[in-house]
Amino acid sequence: MNAKRMKPLLTNSRSSLLFSSQQQQEAWFKAIHKKAAYQGMIDEIRDEANRLQREPLLDMPFSAFTRFRDHGSRFEYEKSYFKKRRRLTTFALIALIEPDQPHYLEQLQDTIWSICNEYTWCLPAHLTNSPEMDTTSQRIANHSTYTIDLFAAETAFTLSEVYQLTKNRLDPLIQTRILAEVDRRVLLPFLSERSYEWETATHNWAAVCAGSIGCAAMHILKENEALATLLERVLCTLDCYLSGFNDDGVCQEGYHYWQYGFGYYTYFADLLKVKTKGAIDLFQSEKVHQIALFPQKCFLFEKKIANFSDALPVATIFMGLIHYLHNRYQDVEVPEARLRASYTEDHCSRFAPALRNLLWLDENISGQRWQNNSFYLKDSQWFISRKAPYAFACKGGHNDEPHNHNDVGHFILQAEGEAFLKDVGSGMYSDDYFGKERYTFLCNGSHGHSVPIINHQYQSAGKEQFATITNAEIGKTCDRLEMELQNAYQLESLQWLKRSFTWKKASEPGLTLVDQYQFTDDPKLITERFIAPNLPITTTDSSIILEGKHRLQIRYDQQLLEWTVKKHRFINHFGEEESVQVFDFTVREPKRCFDVLFAFDFLH
Numbered sequence: 001m002n003a004k005r006m007k008p009l010l011t012n013s014r015s016s017l018l019f020s021s022q023q024q025q026e027a028w029f030k031a032i033h034k035k036a037a038y039q040g041m042i043d044e045i046r047d048e049a050n051r052l053q054r055e056p057l058l059d060m061p062f063s064a065f066t067r068f069r070d071h072g073s074r075f076e077y078e079k080s081y082f083k084k085r086r087r088l089t090t091f092a093l094i095a096l097i098e099p100d101q102p103h104y105l106e107q108l109q110d111t112i113w114s115i116c117n118e119y120t121w122c123l124p125a126h127l128t129n130s131p132e133m134d135t136t137s138q139r140i141a142n143h144s145t146y147t148i149d150l151f152a153a154e155t156a157f158t159l160s161e162v163y164q165l166t167k168n169r170l171d172p173l174i175q176t177r178i179l180a181e182v183d184r185r186v187l188l189p190f191l192s193e194r195s196y197e198w199e200t201a202t203h204n205w206a207a208v209c210a211g212s213i214g215c216a217a218m219h220i221l222k223e224n225e226a227l228a229t230l231l232e233r234v235l236c237t238l239d240c241y242l243s244g245f246n247d248d249g250v251c252q253e254g255y256h257y258w259q260y261g262f263g264y265y266t267y268f269a270d271l272l273k274v275k276t277k278g279a280i281d282l283f284q285s286e287k288v289h290q291i292a293l294f295p296q297k298c299f300l301f302e303k304k305i306a307n308f309s310d311a312l313p314v315a316t317i318f319m320g321l322i323h324y325l326h327n328r329y330q331d332v333e334v335p336e337a338r339l340r341a342s343y344t345e346d347h348c349s350r351f352a353p354a355l356r357n358l359l360w361l362d363e364n365i366s367g368q369r370w371q372n373n374s375f376y377l378k379d380s381q382w383f384i385s386r387k388a389p390y391a392f393a394c395k396g397g398h399n400d401e402p403h404n405h406n407d408v409g410h411f412i413l414q415a416e417g418e419a420f421l422k423d424v425g426s427g428m429y430s431d432d433y434f435g436k437e438r439y440t441f442l443c444n445g446s447h448g449h450s451v452p453i454i455n456h457q458y459q460s461a462g463k464e465q466f467a468t469i470t471n472a473e474i475g476k477t478c479d480r481l482e483m484e485l486q487n488a489y490q491l492e493s494l495q496w497l498k499r500s501f502t503w504k505k506a507s508e509p510g511l512t513l514v515d516q517y518q519f520t521d522d523p524k525l526i527t528e529r530f531i532a533p534n535l536p537i538t539t540t541d542s543s544i545i546l547e548g549k550h551r552l553q554i555r556y557d558q559q560l561l562e563w564t565v566k567k568h569r570f571i572n573h574f575g576e577e578e579s580v581q582v583f584d585f586t587v588r589e590p591k592r593c594f595d596v597l598f599a600f601d602f603l604h
Contacts, residue, residue, distance in 0.1 A: 202244025254311025
């Protein structure tokens with residue numbers, strides 16, 4: 001929709017887009033004190049506010065700001081940056097929940113003032129070659145010189161929304177400062193002739209940046225002509241975001257990026273629907289419907305997920321977001337309340353989801369356990385099966401996916417949430433992690449996934465390295481998936497590599513894996529690699545048993561294969577050292593044509 005058609009649809013109401021009036025807002029926040037469904041969240045917010053009051057409000061030092069530029073480390077600056085956003089979100093929420101406590105409002109205003117004084121709202125990792133880092137010539141202070149990244153856009157959205165919800169209580173100088181800084185740093189640069197790389201992105205950046213800018217503009221722009229022009233550009237970017245999904249709705253970046261990117265798509269779509277009195281509804285698309293169904297397909301057991309790509313193995317639910325989507329699409333499943341994300345779990349302390357976890361919570365909805373089910377998501381080539389307490393997931397795909405790992409043919413096997421064959425997930429983000437060294441990291445390279453190593457070669461990166469699914473069957477007691485993997489390896493002599501999974505869902509679940517090889521020349525070395533957690537191991541003549549809360553037996557042909565196990569260390573997403581056990585089964589005398597079979601059985 002272009003700006004000319006959009007302009008007459010925009011309302012000129014001076015009230016908040018979140019409440020019909022100031023009176024309704026005050027009544028709503030007063031009412032939730034008496035409702036049991038909200039007490040856990042209110043207590044978490046109040047506890048965090050009281051904790052933060054005992055800590056000083058600190059600015060980020062220059063040495064931390066330049067740490068990424070000089071050493072490639074993001075951690076130091078971002079730790080301080082997100083601490084301040086935690087203060088902003090917490091004191092804004094508690095000031096709304098407990099308006100009779102003036103000390104919370106004072107903390108909120110101090111935090112807003114500090115954020116408005118920041119040199120940039122962007123993270124240093126997103127400022128490489130930006131005007132903000134240019135020291136070769138004097139920076140001209142015009143609108144086009146401001147970089148807009150995820151967090152600059154989010155900060156503008158947060159401040160504009162806090163302004164709308166608290167402007168009757170904020171000091172007039174704070175109000176003026178918010179409007180000026182959001183305009184100067186984000187809205188005017190976006191309305192200038194400058195274009196941003198993320199405007200054509202097909203991943204979370206497009207939704208978060210454009211959605212945040214659109215929300216900020218709807219909250220504070222008074223001129224509908226300028227707003228319509230801005231929203232036209234936002235909608236074009238959101239079209240690019242949706243184009244990054246296949247029709248099956250899979251978020252190939254992983255669940256956490258679904259919650260992030262699609263969350264901001266939803267926050268924007270909701271405000272736009274209100275702003276246009278329902279004339280523009282971005283949830284009418286069937287693709288958006290399928291994207292909304294993604295969580296109930298990617299969770300394996302309680303809080304454990306199929307964490308392909310840069311995803312963490314454990315996830316929780318923004319209940320406000322899920323309740324909102326359930327009320328839009330009745331087939332969106334709502335999980336058990338105990339899977340709710342606690343207030344402090346978002347280490348970036350984002351205001352938009354935190355507020356909507358309150359506003360969108362529907363106390364009339366009761367959740368349930370994830371249902372036993374199998375899903376073959378053919379466009380993205382993900383296969384996921386839940387047979388509580390057991391779960392199996394595998395993927396084909398290609399090696400140029402968003403937040404890509406070289407993991408074509410990789411799989412996960414769990415029992416009661418405990419991984420026996422696992423995905424390492426995302427490592428600590430750094431300059432090298434997103435640079436030329438990306439696939440040297442255990443988290444990202446195929447050497448850190450349960451896929452073969454052929455003639456000492458790992459899978460290569462690129463869209464040309466892909467799987468071909470040749471058969472997918474979902475049955476009552478057994479599922480089967482077959483794929484060809486030869487194109488995932490840049491080996492001329494590898495004619496054919498067929499990987500077959502047979503997942504038994506009966507009373508004694510288990511997985512059979514068969515790899516069939518065919519070469520034009522005698523292969524030098526074939527290693528079947530499996531990634532497992534650090535569980536105790538026992539052995540028999542023809543099997544290995546991983547001992548956890550459950551027991552997994554790995555049976556193999558001892559005459560064909562010899563095995564070793566080593567611990568490999570890596571740095572996880574939060575900068576902590578972890579290790580996994582890497583099982584390598586080496587073919588003793590590989591031939592031009594042979595099969596390898598493994599049986600993974602859960603023992604009682």
